Amino acid sequence: MKLNITVLPGDGIGPEVTAQAVKSLKAIASEFGHNFRFKYALMGAEAIDATGSPLPKETLALCKSSDAILFGAIGDPKYDNDPSAKIRPEQGLLELRKSLGLFANIRPVKAYDNLIDKSPLKRENIEGTDISIYRELTGGIYFGEKKLSEDGNTASDLCEYSRMEISRIAHLAFKAAQSRKKKVTLVDKANVLESSRLWRKVVTEIGETYPDVNLEFLFVDNAAMQLILNPKQFDVILTENMFGDIISDEASVIGGSIGLLASASIGKKYALFEPIHGSFPQAKNKDIANPIASILSAAMLLEHFGLVKEAKIIQKAVEKSMELAITTPDLNTSNIQVTTTNVGDFIEDYI
């Protein structure tokens, strides 16, 4: 298969972890005779420094001309602590999601047998957990109108949803549940929010057209609790943008490290693959960041194009690395130092 892949390493640890993912994709290509071409472009704080914009026009154009995008991470503390900055790295990612119509962010959450004891949660509570989170990614409070009053004393953000925005991701979630444990849990705050009531209404209607799938509802506050108390109750979680952001980062504790969680952002035309972790600036250039989330994002990319066997090999390589404790310091308690590059090299060799 021929694939043009745009690589956006981004900020912080983004470049380091993405480099490992590219290595495993190259190994897959040479092993299976695929033709993967990689082009690199600037995004985030790096792009602001170089061009003044967090998403330069050339970057967007390159993304639109490619089959898939592999993205690293975004964000820099120098913007976080400056509430009045006009240009910020995150705008680049949000604009990219919006411009490419990447409305569904899919985040698998699993408890890996070999890592279960690294989790802050007790083994018996998480063993066997296998959740797929469907987070709406181009609507809600992230993209609604933002206002700051002239005197700077009042600020607002609008959370808005349309039936169309809800229904297209709901269909994906129900379809996913059909080939899983046949359960969708809608997470909302329908007892308070008008937008959540629309979610509940539309998803209920759509649910009726998937009679083999069980639909349940959970208020977001309760969901945040249930996710820790009893994660095994979940199969597919469907939710809006902001709740999905919170819930999926929270869910990362189940696997023991946020450095393990990959995600796919899917639209009608384009697809982007990224770890759910952030730019983790404290770890930048130290060769200690966990590349697994990025490598598993590459596996999701392969799956997306039907290269299921290839994706499985990467997943197996990842599991092997855990079994042999070839893991970065976030997961490794032994004395032997394993670097980001070491993990990437191991996976490459295994493939």
Added chain:
Amino acid sequence: MKLNITVLPGDGIGPEVTAQAVKSLKAIASEFGHNFRFKYALMGAEAIDATGSPLPKETLALCKSSDAILFGAIGDPKYDNDPSAKIRPEQGLLELRKSLGLFANIRPVKAYDNLIDKSPLKRENIEGTDISIYRELTGGIYFGEKKLSEDGNTASDLCEYSRMEISRIAHLAFKAAQSRKKKVTLVDKANVLESSRLWRKVVTEIGETYPDVNLEFLFVDNAAMQLILNPKQFDVILTENMFGDIISDEASVIGGSIGLLASASIGKKYALFEPIHGSFPQAKNKDIANPIASILSAAMLLEHFGLVKEAKIIQKAVEKSMELAITTPDLNTSNIQVTTTNVGDFIEDYI
């Protein structure tokens, strides 16, 4: 001391747990020669059934004429699953909070030594946790304009904050930190939301006037993760309404049961005390609901009026009940059935 207390038992398990809290307040009154008068009023789904309104005028008037309010719980599944219901129980609680100006909701989160093993989290991760969450309660997306388009295809909620709303609760949080571990963590999403950037700006300014308190920032997604990974890092958490709702329910897992978490909602003039758990309709009238959160809310009421010794006795009684495993089924794994009433009776006797 003479106190007029309005009791709003509300829905579901509200009446059962509130009854136990009233029992302990009565025991305190007779032990210390205080004069506590209790008046009861309707609220929530019960009030809708009886009067058509979730917060009848008489209820609000009674609250305004009393020194403090003891509230049970609100919510009924028959409204949750009807997204087009015009009148819903939760409106009563929101209207009450707004009408009484209860802008600060204070939620203490503690790991109790005798219950630590009931938590889904490992002992070493939570031992010694002692957090106080300051949640803004009368602003943000809960109270911003709500819209549903005429064709019913678009819905929105506005999240709005003013400098005044942020600063009054920020001052409370910094003051609380001064008599604790001197750390405030602001939880926001300043990399995306305009309202969060205003929070960050105002809280930073106010922080400078409390040089003895250390101010830190955390994005809400990261906070949801850190709260489970390492809850001991927190002292006072300050946050807006919606994030506070999610984060504090999530934090309940630290103590092993949401049935333990009390809260105080404070304004300039009025104060209301309530468990953070919901109406838990499945447990209604079964005498199995945990009354501790409601009883500890009564203790917070006493503290609020400077009755520190009295509050301490209730807290001690609660700890004793845990030590002796006189706890409801959510916390009790032994064969002996302990009811809601049993727990209330034990605490009453202890006092």
